[in-house]
Amino acid sequence: MKKVEFKALSRSFFIFFFSLATLIGALFFFEYKKDVATLDETIFSEMKICSFNLQCPKFQFDFAPLKEEQLYKLHKEKDTLSGYFLIPSSTKHSLKIYLKKSEYEQELQNLEIQLLIQFIPVLIIVILLSFLFAFYTLAPLRDALKLTEEFVKDILHDFNTPLSTLRLNSSMLKSEFGESTKISRIENAVQTILNLQENLRAYLKSHTNQQESFDLKDIIEERVAMISNNFSSINFQTSLSSLQLHTHRDSFIRVIDNLLSNAAKYNKENGEVLITLEHSILSIKDTGQGIKEPNKIFDRFYKEHERGIGIGLHIVKKICDELNIQLSVESKLNEGSTFQLNLQHLLV
Numbered sequence: 001m002k003k004v005e006f007k008a009l010s011r012s013f014f015i016f017f018f019s020l021a022t023l024i025g026a027l028f029f030f031e032y033k034k035d036v037a038t039l040d041e042t043i044f045s046e047m048k049i050c051s052f053n054l055q056c057p058k059f060q061f062d063f064a065p066l067k068e069e070q071l072y073k074l075h076k077e078k079d080t081l082s083g084y085f086l087i088p089s090s091t092k093h094s095l096k097i098y099l100k101k102s103e104y105e106q107e108l109q110n111l112e113i114q115l116l117i118q119f120i121p122v123l124i125i126v127i128l129l130s131f132l133f134a135f136y137t138l139a140p141l142r143d144a145l146k147l148t149e150e151f152v153k154d155i156l157h158d159f160n161t162p163l164s165t166l167r168l169n170s171s172m173l174k175s176e177f178g179e180s181t182k183i184s185r186i187e188n189a190v191q192t193i194l195n196l197q198e199n200l201r202a203y204l205k206s207h208t209n210q211q212e213s214f215d216l217k218d219i220i221e222e223r224v225a226m227i228s229n230n231f232s233s234i235n236f237q238t239s240l241s242s243l244q245l246h247t248h249r250d251s252f253i254r255v256i257d258n259l260l261s262n263a264a265k266y267n268k269e270n271g272e273v274l275i276t277l278e279h280s281i282l283s284i285k286d287t288g289q290g291i292k293e294p295n296k297i298f299d300r301f302y303k304e305h306e307r308g309i310g311i312g313l314h315i316v317k318k319i320c321d322e323l324n325i326q327l328s329v330e331s332k333l334n335e336g337s338t339f340q341l342n343l344q345h346l347l348v
Contacts, residue, residue, distance in 0.1 A: 005145070009134050009135070012133065013133075016133045017126060020126045020129065021123065024126060028115060028118075032111070032112070040081075044074040044083055046058065047059060048083070048085070051095060060098055060099075060100070061095065061096065061097055061098075063093045063095065064096045065092065065093065065094070066090070066091065071094065072084070072085065078101070079101050080100060081098060081101065082097070082099075083096070083097050084096055085097065152200060156197055156200055159193070163190060163194065163197075166190050167187075167190055188230075191230070195257075198254065211247050211248055212247075213245065213246045214244070214245060215242050215244060216243040216244075216245050216277065216282070217241065217243065219252070219253060220238060220240055220282075224238060227257065227260045230261075231264035231267075233270055234264045234267055234271055234272070235270070235272045236260075236264075236272075236275070237272060237273070237274050237275070238274075239274070240276070244347070245343060245347065246346060246347070246348045247323050251319050252319075252323065252346075254319060255319050255341070258312050258313065258315070259316065260284065262312065262313070263284055263337075266288045266289050266305065267286050267287060267289075268287060271287040271288055271336075272287045273285070274286075280347060281341070282341040282343055283338055283341075284338070284341075285336060285337070286337055288337060289333070289334065289336075290331045290333035290336060292333065294329050294330070298314055298316075298317040300314045324345040326341070326342035327339070327340070328342075
């Protein structure tokens with residue numbers, strides 16, 4: 001299950017479960033209050049009967065000053081549950097029949113246990129219904145995602161033929177006319193489309209399977225050597241030690257490639273890119289233009305320059321989330337940006 005599907009499933013489940021659980025909890029609460037009132041009425045009825053014959057071992061007896069407002073009512077006092085009744089031929093005292101509060105609380109506890117026994121099966125049914133409802137509401141989203149993915153895959157497949165034609169013809173032009181600025185622009189444009197194609201493929205994949213172990217230093221040096229060929233005016237510097245990682249290798253390379261190419265692409269003339277590793281924190285620092293809104297750069301389609309379409313860093317963030325890599329950025333305008341990858345969870 002994809003992350004967006006899990007999020008939709010969990011939210012639907014929570015909303016349905018919370019709504020039903022709140023409703024059922026309220027019904028059981030009112031039922032409990034009703035049962036407590038019934039219990040009080042039963043106890044007071046027993047006290048009334050007891051006031052006639054005094055044959056009731058459940059209660060205890062005492063005498064109290066006669067107060068008309070207390071008679072024939074159930075009083076919940078600090079330590080007792082009491083009822084006051086008239087004594088024939090007595091004008092000064094009333095009969096007090098009472099039940100110890102501890103015995104009353106025991107009966108309340110028994111009542112609560114009975115309701116809890118009834119509530120637990122109902123709660124289990126609510127959980128099952130919530131899961132069924134969540135899966136039912138998830139179905140249209142899964143269908144829409146599947147349709148979108150199939151559409152994108154078809155488009156990516158259709159890219160192959162015109163891209164192959166462009167690369168072949170640019171190679172033929174170069175062999176016929178030699179190096180030229182126009183041919184280089186065509187090749188760069190083709191490479192940009194190829195990078196976009198790879199980004200879209202990476203966006204569609206799940207990156208949690210097929211994990212393998214590899215050395216970070218080897219990967220960084222390999223990618224720097226490749227990317228530096230396309231940015232001859234940028235000085236790449238590395239300060240790395242060997243670090244064994246265990247994750248999806250191709251996806252990790254996709255993250256590094258995007259960050260390195262962006263650091264070079266948006267750098268100043270004869271700028272620098274510094275790659276360092278300290279305490280499992282990989283930093284990629286450039287001396288470029290900086291970022292106006294660092295908190296927005298991972299949003300889909302957000303961009304601060306004319307080039308690109310604004311999905312590269314969004315895909316980087318998505319892959320990092322799936323690989324359990326903490327990604328952060330610091331930037332100052334006209335001074336440069338620093339991207340940091342916390343690789344703690346990828347260590348072998």
